[in-house]
Amino acid sequence: MKHTLAALVENHPGVLNRVASLFRRRGFNIESLAVGTTEQEGISRMTFVVEGDDNVGEQVEKQLYKLIDIIQVSDLSREESIVREIALIKVRSEKNNRRDILDLVEIFRAQAVDITEYSVVIQLVAHPETVDSLLENLAAYPIIEMVRTGRIAMLRGPQAISVPTTEPVEVARFHQASGRRPEGELPYISE
């Protein structure tokens, strides 16, 4: 089963490294990863596709949460969501088959974004399965080059993955809150 997870992350240096390192170390298999900005400054959004059973999905989510720079994680495959991917596909084409290719473009509601005497570049924004299906249909023509962005996803309806509000913690009290001595009892305080 494929899990599509979306994570809001602090836009700090090294955050992608932290995430990649976690996936490598725990042996989670990333099928795709897309990173981009969000509506909020300082926050990026990562979308992962991970192959594995529900247990793997749960572990990925929880392990991601352990990273301090990860603000919020949501497994979108559990909810109604919109999933999209962009593909650019460069196909060898000559006069005799160009029409067939452009028909396919039309059927898949893709776009031909570059046409030369010997090639067509097709752009498709769609669900990854639709992209797969277009590729299958293009199998008859030699594909010169292909690139896909990896999927991005968003919940349907008004709900959104949001940044939780965190109550600020008084620095002086945190030692006590975790069962340790409050700062006032520590041996050295400089004022």
Add this chain to the structure above:
Amino acid sequence: MKKITGADIVLESLKKIGIDTVFGYPGGVVLPLYDRWPSHPEVRHILVRHEQGAGHAAEGYAKASGRLGCALATSGPGATNLVTAITDAMMDSIPVLFITGNVARNLLGRDGFQEADITGITMPITKHNYLVMRAEDIAPTFAEAAYIATTGRPGPVHIDIPKDVFIEEADFEWPEQISIRGYEPFPFINEDEIKNAVQLIRRAERPIIFAGHGIIQADASKELMEFAEKSGTPVLNTLLGLGSIPQDHVLSYGMMGMHGSYWANHAASNADLIIGLGMRMDDRALGRFADLNPTANVIHVDIDPAEHNKNIITTTPIVGNVREVLKILITQFEPLSHIDWIHWIDELRRDHKDSFKVPEVDELTPQYIESRIAEKIGNEGVVVTGVGQHQMWAAQLMNISRPRQLITSGGLGTMGFEVPAALGAQVAEPNRTVWTICGDGGFQMTNQEIATMIDENLPVKMAIMNNGFLGMVRQWQELFYGNNYVSVNMSQPDFVKLGEAYGIKSLRVSNKSEVDDVIIEANNHPGPVLIDFQVETEGNVWPMVPAGAALSETVETSDQVKAL
């Protein structure tokens, strides 16, 4: 406000966090920091002999006191020498702040002299790490780092500071509040899960508690005992959970796991309800996961939700500080008792006592020495061990009954942990007697810290169980590799002469009859003492759950291993 240097900000920040001791080793890029140290006498600097020693000493300090430890090293090799200690702290959830210097900002990434990408290296082995690029960021970073290291599931936090940031000047502004949106160390305790747990507890006929390190970290010993007594549930300990309940408590059944007792392992395998408290369901404690006890319900209380369902399926996961959770749980049910179940375990204990005691032989055995040391220092002493056979015997036979009485490397199993960790524990607990039980192998990995003990007047008592072998490796080669001893028989220096060369009291013991006197002599000596115990060479730790076996397959003799 008068601007001060980054170095001064670091030291002021340490004082604000409440760090009174830093275990460190100087070097090129941290010179600006050391240069300012004499102006901050409140922060004691202990000069170690190897950065790994600094790291383990900071761990020993933190484990013994429950407070944040701190280790400091220079860039490059200094920083990489900390890596073992950082990993050890990560595996055992020890709150330690690791500080390293790095090359100046304009040289970062250019492979300058003594540059290592240490934040890249420590990323997977710390709870969090920072590279501080501006002097004004130092104070908020330290406040955040200490907050992260000591709250939630504690752990190591590493701060890397380029040389010129120590020199740069900035205002010292200590934050009043901290708010990290991706970090919630005080989770809301789910009431539904509490209700589910209470139902399981009420319904259980054969409940068992696995009490782990979390009980000690959360100071929840009192609550653990109250909960066990009220629910009539026997308590087993993981290695790091030892001390969370006194051994002589009526519901305490000692250590479970690879070298846990026969009765503890069978109780774990036959329970109908497992209550894991502040422990991470580790393979050394649980044996083969699939066959631990597939039919039992599992209540798992841990502050780290990623531990739930990681190794075994959890029926009722409760996320929260184990002390807070226990406080709530205790009020939710009427007193329960499980007489038949406890009798069943007691009977097992009667029948299998022999595999879990000091062997009655004439030779000098580590088991005998360790039980005598335990007897002589009592529960107010601190026992620090290395890793291997002597460590397991300490866990089995040293009557660990007080939280923070036993300091040992659990998850990572770091040989060489013992000497520096004992040093750190003695710094944290100057009024307690600190004994370190060393193997002759592990002792030789970090024994240079004896020099640090002398400098700092730390009267650690070092007992070397000298059998001329890497004992645990030899035991495995004997049992699982057909007696094929390869690279386990090692020559030793004359440990007594070595100790004397350092200038400390050094003794050798080869007879059982001398043991008590030597322990008393060491206890009465005001400085560090080294004792070379010439013990029998080929003793084995029993009982044992062979690696990959289930707890119910606990064996007590070599013959049983061969029959497997």
